[in-house]
Amino acid sequence: MNKITENIFYIPASTNPLSSDVVFIKTENSTWIFDVGTSVESMNEINEIKGTKNIVLSHFHLDHIANIHKVNFDNLFVSANTKRYTSKGTIVKSKIVFENEQIEILEVPSSHAKGCLCLVFADYAFMGDSTYCKEVIGNHTYNVQLLKAEIDFLESLNCKYVCLSHDIHFVQSREKLIELHKSIYERRKATEPTISVEDFFNPDGSVKIIA
Known part of the structure; x- marks a missing residue:
């Protein structure tokens, strides 16, 4: 279990089994958990x-939700698309707040998957995979309209950091992420609905590591 602050902890993502980062936020009244992963841990x-x-x-991707039928909880919040896979949970259609506005749950425009949610607490926005491209080996792309909406969403946040699942650097600067995505958006072409980022990836689909 890794520590971010006195009341934010996370279990890092893994590849065997493929499992997302799982975040634990301790508040005065409850524990908030962002994603449940697949691992026994x-x-x-x-x-x-x-x-x-x-x-x-x-x-809805399994590496983020597979444990949902194996864990006990009091409340579950999902997008409409994710509920198709969980068959339970309260659907989030617009921004909702809890714990005297300490906790915010919002929908995120995303090229990666339909129905992405983020959780904002203190100076951190937990994004899951929502800022990633659509992933098919040999065809990694952002939808132009969704990428612009995602940039606008990131700019609307007040927090300093974003937390990106599976990334070796789980906690990152929100401003740096916005800069990266703006640079990708600049690649757009008037006649094409998507932007290729294939040069970010190796032939096997893994992300290139730039020293």
Whole structure:
């Protein structure tokens, strides 16, 4: 379990099994959990928590939600698309706030997957995979309109940091992420609905590491 602040912790993502980062936020009244992953470690950690447990699922991909049927919780928040896979949970259609506005749950425009949610707490926005491109080996792309909407969304946030699942640098500067995505947006062509970022990836689909 890694520590971000005195009340924010996370289990890092893994590749075997493929599992998302799982975030735990301790507030005065409850524990908020962002994504549940697939690993036994994440499942056990969630089930061992005492008191009120609220879970937010970032999107429907199995590496983020597979444990949802193996853990106990009090409240579950999902997008409409994710509920098609979980068959349970409160659907988030617009921004909702909890804990005297300490916790915000919002929909995120995303090329990666339909129905992405983020959770904002203090100076951190937990984004899941929402800022990533559409991933098909040999065809990594951003939708032009969704990328612009995503940039606008990121600029509307007041927090300093974004937390990106699976990234070796889980906590990143929001401003730096905006700069990166603006540079990708500048690649757009008037006649094309998508922007290729294939040069960011190796032939096997893994992300290139730039020293």
